[in-house]
Amino acid sequence: MPATRGVCQWSVVVPWRGSTELRLALLRRKSCHPHPPLCCASSPEGSVSKAPGPLRSSLRATSVSKSDVIPAGDITSTPIPEITDVFPELHTHEHIHQFSLDHPEEFWGQLARSRLEWQREFKTVTAHEPEKAIFRWFPDGQLNVSVNCVDRHARHHPDRVALLWEKDEPGQQEPITYRQLKDEMCRLANVLRASGVGKGDRVALYLPVSPLAVASMLACARIGAVHSVVFAGFSAEALASRIQDAGAETVITTDQAVRGGKVIQLKQVVDAAVAKCPSVRQVFVGTRTESQVKMGPKDIALDKALSCEGTECEPAVQDAEDLLFLLYTSGSTGSPKGVAHTSAGYLLYAATTHKHVFDYRDGDVFGCVADVGWITGHSYVVYGPLANGATTVLFESTPTYPNPGRYWETVARLGITHFYCAPTALRLLLRYEDDWVKRYDRSTLRVLGSVGEPLNHEAWHWFNDLVGEKRCTLVDTWWQTETGGIMISPRPSAPGAPVLPALPMRPMFGVKPVLCEPNGGVVEGMGVDGALCVGSVWPGIARTIYGDHKRYVDTYFSPYKGYYFSGDGAHRDQDGYYHITGRMDDVINVTGHRLGTAEVEDAMMEHPDVAEVAVVGFPHEVKGEGVFAFMILKDHTHESTEEIKNDLRKLVRSKIAGYAVPETFLICPGLPKTRSGKIMRRILRKVAANKPGELGDISTLADPTIVQSIIDAYNENR
Structure with a gap:
């Protein structure tokens, strides 16, 4: 394991002594509401979360003195207004939601005025051309996203922790205050400006989950450049295709990344990608490890460039509809599509959903463990939390490093109040003993969340009952890269409204x-x-x-x-x-019956020996389509393979119907997943149809070698 140090100017590792009895300055406060908020993800009645004491931390760059530590309940910043503060005449969740649909301009206009800081306030709320699919929000308004996410918080509480960087090795956490974040954002923005990057230019970011990644995103927003974050795990080919499509001339990366105890050679990947991208004229190389990397004529040492710049940078004047970022997502044609999000509307929606879906309150420690290379990382690691002045966790590691208790050890050590993750991670952890959860204190948790795909019942109950101890609210959220933020979720809702297992349930305002x-x-x-x-x-x-x-x-x-x-x-x-x-492309038509693959998967996941499953359709001479189940068994099964298959046939028949029972059960060593954890089902459909020569591009898989293992298993069991 190589020695690691902080990125760029953040070469600080703060030793934390103890676990939840020590906490970050300015990170807790008791709710000031005499009654539960009208629209929130509040915990079930009667539940109590143990609040730890303040952390006595020291920073070399910006120290937090004893006078900066404000007791819980005494934080002096103004809380984010509740919806009912903005619309006092609306008294119930039902009224608020209906008002947001009936009067969208008034609803979103008032929220935009009360929650965002404008360079020039808008007069027009919308100017849509729906017949052309052109949508504009606050088109005559101007604001800078970086000011809203950093400056206004650094102005009022500079020593509040903005970023809590949980590095790959447990115990190497590093807090970054809003003052520090502003300084480094401005330094980096000045570096980019001095290098000829201006308004509208696209900048590709290929970075580990780190303060540098966040500062780079915000620095682009500062000067009006458009960032395109590419997950730092994609191949050189995948990175090159995204750089070329965006027309990026500038790339920011680091020497290496460290994840799950393994070193990832980011600079080498960038070198291979840039060789295919004639548009790239400069590559800024930051430092994550002590390794030496080869520097070419286009490469610029970022640490040195930052040391030459000051900590003030005038924010660009940005129209509300100016592009903020591009984020590439897979398309049905196989070619990635660059989803384009603009400034004001996206920021307002990310901030509003973060506040009301998760019931965010000043002092909470928001733990979304997504990578910043995905939309979840954009909206609920970076922009939503920072717009609300929150402390947001940057999780660099994996759920099982150095052991399957990593998530819950991190929760206990950092005093995390909100934990938001993917069902894929939960299903992975289900394979291990419950003691990996029980051995860690989770009393600070108040809200749990899942994102990325439907959450099956077994994983929901494990997350809710074991991790959350049946006292946390669990929000199973549905949304997409294209929606910018959460669309359907159990919260917000009326106080005491039910939360049903494995259902997103209720639409968001608007x-x-x-x-x-x-x-x-x-x-x-x-x-x-x-x-x-x-x-x-x-x-x-x-x-x-x-x-x-x-x-x-x-x-x-x-x-x-x-x-x-x-x-x-x-x-x-x-x-x-x-x-x-x-x-919808995962719907199978079996003898005229439309069958959602998620239904079959959900039923199969109830078997105690099944760890993961993916169901697809395949051509069937009689039925039109048959059901094919690829599955991974847990390490220590209680029955033979044939007994498990028979159990599954009975289970699916009892839960759905006879026509839903898979024709084939194939036990695999793994499933073809993208680096965001989603299963690439088109590959499984080709395997099930015995068309291994038509797999298409598999370079974006987390482990492309798993495909051949699945094909081998298929051939052995034909």
Whole structure:
């Protein structure tokens, strides 16, 4: 394991003595509400979270003195206004949600005025051209995102911790205050400006989860440049395709990354990618380890460049609809699409959902363990929390390093109040003994969340009952890269409203879910299924696919005229709550029965010996399509393979129907997953159809070698 040090100017490792009895300055306060907030993710009645004492920490760059430590309940900053503060005439969640649909301009306009700091306040709230799929929010307003995320908080409480960097090795956490973040953001913005980067220029970021990654994103926003973060695990080929599509001339990276005890050669990957990208004229290379890397004619040592710049940088004047970032996501055609988000609308939506879905309060420690290379990292590691003046955790490691208790040890040591992760990680941890959770104090947790794919019942109960001790609110959220923020979630809601297992349930303010039939008609009533569409326009919606607005229209607005089409299917139950049934391209038609793959997977996951499962359809001479199940068994199974398969047949038949029982059960060593943890089902469909020569590009998989292992298993069991 190489020696590691802080990135760029943050070469500080703060020793923390003790666990939850020591805490960060300015990180806790008791709720000032005499009654539970109207719209929040509050804990169940009667639950109590143990609040630890303040942390006595020292920083070489910016020390936190004893006078800076404010007792819980005495934080002097102004709390984020509740919805009812902005709209005092609205008294219930139902009234607020209906008002947001009936009067979107007044609703979002008032929130934008009360929650964002404007360089020039807007007069017009919307200027949409729906027939062209052109959407504009606050078009005559001007603001700078970096000012909203950093400056205004550094102005009022400079020593509040903004970033809590949880490095790969446990115990190497490093706090970064808002003052420090502002200084380094400005230094980096000055470096970029001095190097010819200006408004509208695209900058590719290939970085580990670190303060440098956040500062780079904010530095781009500072000067009006457009950042394109690429997950620091993608191959050189995948990185090159994204650099070229964005037309980026500048790349920011580090020498190496460290994740799960392994060193990743980021600079080498960038070198290979840049060799294919003639548009790139400069590569800034920061430092994560003590390694020596080869520097070429385009390479610039970032630490040295930063040392020459000051800590003040005039923010660019940005129109509300100026591009903030591009984020590439997979497309059905196989070519990645650059989803484009703009400044004001995206920031408002990310901040509002962060506040109200998670019931964020001053002093909370927000632990979203997503990588900043994904939309979850953008919205709920960086922009949403920082816009709200929060302390946000940067998690550099993996769920199982150095052992399966890593998440919960981190929760105990940092006093995390909110924990937001992917179902894939939960299903992985389900394979291990419960003691890995029980041995750590989780009393600071108040809200749990899942994101990325439907959460099956077994994982939901494990997360809720074991991790959350049945006292935390669990928000199973549904949203997409294209939506910018959470769209459907159990919270916000009326106080005491139920939270049902494995259901996102309720639409967010301003969101009108609509279920549609294949012919385009709207499915009315309760207890119905359909294509999940949205019949309203919200501020966080992506504005286009970069360089290809026709693809944007064809993908999201042509399938169901007048609606945004998510690509997912959903069920609306008898109470009006929503359940995501999976991607529409994951619907199997078995003897005329439409079957969501998520339904079969959910049923199979109830078997105690099944660790993971992925179900796809394959051509069947009689049924039209058959059901094919790829599955991973837990390490120590209680039954033979054939007994498990027989159990699964009975389980699926009892939970769904006989037609849903898979024709084939294939036990695999792993599943083909992207680096965000999503299963690449098109590969499994080709394997199930015995077409291994038509797999297409597999370079973006976390482990491309797993594909051949699956093919070998298929051939052995034919």
